[in-house]
Amino acid sequence: MWVKVRIKLNRENFKDYAYFSLELNRNSTLLDMLVKIKEEIDQSLAFRSMCRAGICGTCAVKANGRPVLACSTKVLVFGEEITVEPIDNVLVIKDLVVDHEFLYNKLKLWKVWYNAEEEDKKVNASVLKRIEKSHECILCGICDSVCPVLTASSYFGGPTLLTRYYKLLFDIRNTAQEEKVQNLKNLNPQLCTHCMNCSFACPKKLMPEALIKEEENLLQEKGIIKREEGNFGFLEF
Ligand code: FES
Incomplete structure (x- = not known):
């Protein structure tokens, strides 16, 4: 052709x-x-x-x-x-x-990794199932490229970082799990407008929006944010 x-x-x-x-x-x-x-x-x-x-x-x-x-x-x-x-x-x-440097720097800043000791621990199948989408993120940056909130607010962690961060919140191997939950509030998942752009665009079909929603729910369940803090509560223009 x-x-x-x-x-x-x-x-x-x-x-x-x-x-x-x-x-x-x-x-x-x-x-x-x-x-x-x-x-x-x-x-x-x-x-x-x-x-x-x-x-x-x-x-x-x-x-x-x-x-x-x-x-x-x-x-x-x-x-x-x-x-x-x-x-x-x-x-x-x-x-x-x-330039992907900005994204890599964010991952470094928020320490989005396991240490060697943690990685060697055993984990059960149900936890693995829950975090598999987070693990499968290939950092292509496509979800961030279609996110309208990222362009409007520097307070929002963005779909790529929040997708990668998800596994640290729900993986029992992570020894700093509670600290990661506390830090999550600084990435403001509640600013997500749930437009679904990221989930439609993700080439690996990881549904970042759904993971972000779970992160927002986690903060609410833990009493770290209130329900009314969602929907652009912290947005700067
Ligand atoms: S060349 Fe590696 S994802 Fe396309």
Whole structure:
């Protein structure tokens, strides 16, 4: 199949679209398409990928307005004209490459990890079932890119951080479980408007909005926040 491709270029002193026309196999993914353009037409095109298997989360882009993993999305889905842009709500470094440093720094700040001792402990199947979605997050940043609250308030932790944080709240292996629950209030899950954008966009179908709702409920059950503190109680504009 022949496709016409329009790619948003973002470089120093240059913000425009580049146009390409190329022939692709019907099974080609968006990533195959980008690689072909880079190898055969324009070597200066910048995009990111590593695993090519939907695991590393580095290849997120927007195609015809929809945020997707380029390596796991077939070109066929978009028809013969495709516009590719970087995902939203993040700093663009060059062309389709965005800066994930901000997200990694948030994970560091909130210590979203287990220590080696904790990881070695046994855990029962029901706990594992509960936290599996949190573990499966690949940090692609797509959920944050579609979150309207993140763009409006720096008080909100955001879907990616709150999805990753979830496992620390409900995993009995985590020795700092109570401390994590207390810290959760600083990530303000109650600011989520439950628009569901994150859950619709998540390429791994992890339903971040549902996890955020559970986190909000946990704070309410523990008496850390009151019900009326939800819905933009702390929002800054
Ligand atoms: S290249 Fe790793 S998720 Fe796409």
